[in-house]
Amino acid sequence: MLACASSKFGFLAALATSISLRNPLPSLPLRILGEFSDFSTFNDLLTQTKLADEINRRQTITVLAVDNGAAGGISSLPSDVQRKVLSVHVVLDYYDTDKLGAMKNHSAVLTTLFQSSGQATDRMGFLNYTKRPDGVMVFYSAEPGAPVNSQMVKVVASRPYNISVLQISSAIVPPDAPAPGPSDDDASADAPADAPAPTADGPTADGPAEADAPAHDKSNAADAPEGSAAGRAVAGAGLGIVALVVIIFTL
Template identity: 60%
Template structure:
């Protein structure tokens, strides 16, 4: 029984060992069979992007022929790698799968999205199959980017590991070479905040120093307009002293009343004490 189990386990391991190389692919060798993609294939090797593609189990490559590579070869080398990564979709799509989509459109995730460098939806591709003629169009999912690249044909496919589709032109997100988008938009809120605190301290400090509700920018106009109406009451100390005198008078009256009540109570107590003594 143990020999049967061990033989079965060895057979399974052998099948797995044979199956793993069959599932793997080499994008450089695949594109090397088509001279029309020699420039695209060469850039995949130069940017080391071919190694990342070969490590994937499921992939779709949107290849551009030599005549349409001017939009990529004119870019700096670091930007070329990013743009090429946009042409690698992290799923399997062939013409049949794309043509059978119910909504005739989809947002596809690319290899550039997995790098963590994508911003503003640069790591996604918009796909749409036109209702008028059925042409399959591709374009960057970045806001404002047009659908300019159309599918030409299927180059090769190995369901469901790899599919190579030829597109008419390079898919370049508009701001992929402009640096970090988050830093580019950062100064706008910073400048918007700086003028806001400026008027706040000027208004809050002046009323505390002057002690008046009238704003500081126009004291002369307010004093001239209020002077005839207020007359002597305009002086600050006069109304401030008046309530102080009233408080002194009230306090003196209160002390006098308290003293009178004490004397009256003493008189009543003495009278009660005399009546008690007389009764004895």
């Protein structure tokens, strides 16, 4: 029986080893980020947008992560846009400070996960990397007009030559990233444009009419007492007639 149990244990161990070899990096980026509370928002966004599943299918990647403060700019976007922006932060190759520092001409064009999605247009799926003369490494969208404002902060973790997690100073949002969210902003922006039109018409046309109305009401109010006195006179006459009829019948 011991031999049988040992055999079963050996089989299960071999099966587990086989599974782990086929998928050597299960959820590794999320596990790495999960060890640092500063990246909890970024980590949660990867899970919520299901980008974690895409990342886990890759054997060689570099994740450009932002801390909780910088991730706020991503979490405020609509969910579908969040996924697109986050996928720009996943580079389809391994990069660490040594490899980046050794780049020819201190610059390179990096291919991101967004490019592989088939949804990227123009150069939205690429990042530019540049090492400035002062030694600062910067990353920015390859789209024309993109701001150069995201700097390398530190290496969070690396596993040569499969996965690297680098912290950058700010989120990278391509200028032409499709965002349905602004349509709500456009609607709210249109509302003030419609509001002034009635306001402009109101004082010029309706204002005097409203101003005249109280004067008209006062004249009616002045006429009211006369009407009330006449009514009382008629009512008094009616009562007199009724009294006369009653007296006649009693006689």
